[in-house]
Amino acid sequence: MAIDLRSDTVTRPSAAMREAAAGADVGDDVYGEDPTVNELEAAAAERVGTEDALYVPTGTMGNQIAARVHADRGEEIILDRESHVYCWELGGLAQLSGLQPRPVDAADAVPTPEQFASAYVEESLHRAGTGLLALENTHNGRGGVAVPPESISVAAAAAHDRGVSVHLDGARLFNACVALDVAPERMVRDVDSVLFCLSKGLGAPVGSILAGDAAFVAEARRVRKLFGGGMRQAGLIAAPGLLALENVDRLETDHENAAALASGLDDVDGLRASDPDTNIVQVFTDELGVDAETFVDACEERGVLGGVHGPYLTRFCTHLDVTREDVEAAVERVAAVAADLRE
């Protein structure tokens, strides 16, 4: 059996989740009548300490809805050049909402106030103006970095001082909270909306949550319909999401496994591995003189799946279907791959 470290999205729903889905009480959620979705939205809002929350099919849709709600056509969105919203959502800001990304190079995963100030654009006859600051925590593209709440607050204050709203792409919000031992309420205290995925480390088969104040969520509900995300008896997929909310504390195990994986791989001749904050390990193969494409293919042949994230950058992700034994086996197999490629 291949050890699948491509992403924490590859987890299979547990028997309890399948049972919960089969037995879920349902109704038409577009009419607001699905009791299971309503329960999930209430539980999710409570979990992050916001007034309200909206169940959305994917994290991508949640981010795109947030951008649409916060910013007007033509406006600019300040975000990190390695952010998911900028890199991995098919230019959705432009395609779906007529928004312009203005990327900055946020080396510490969150734009500094200085970076915000120099990227900020005042609305004028010639310029559309800045409509949103989008942050990300944990930061996927920079190696699952857990951004401390103080940095989020500082960035948010810089935006709010200029009347600009702040969205947090917290696809892996709880990984950050667990890694830093910070309450979710604190992590999202100073942002205007937050997205988190139920379908990643928390193990649900489908779905994400977009949370904020009541007015934001009411508007987000309209945009969800516009983007084709108004679902009917969605309680069937929301029920496992309720169980996923109970999986927060076990993320610690994924982080420990990632640390073990990183240290094992870093000891392999020719490989350099990041020291992970959370469940994402970045492995660099430049010293080996092998590009990530070749490396990932060779790993697959040996029964370890990873993802190409740069010319010499491979990403391995731990999750709830990966045990410590899997991690140890993965290190052995990848070490054998590196030995082959060194020859």
Ligand SMILES: *Cc1c(COP(=O)(O)O)cnc(C)c1O
């Ligand atoms: C996975 C991810 C998303 C998107 O989630 P999907 O459910 O796959 O659309 C958004 N942001 C970040 C940081 C992610 O890692």
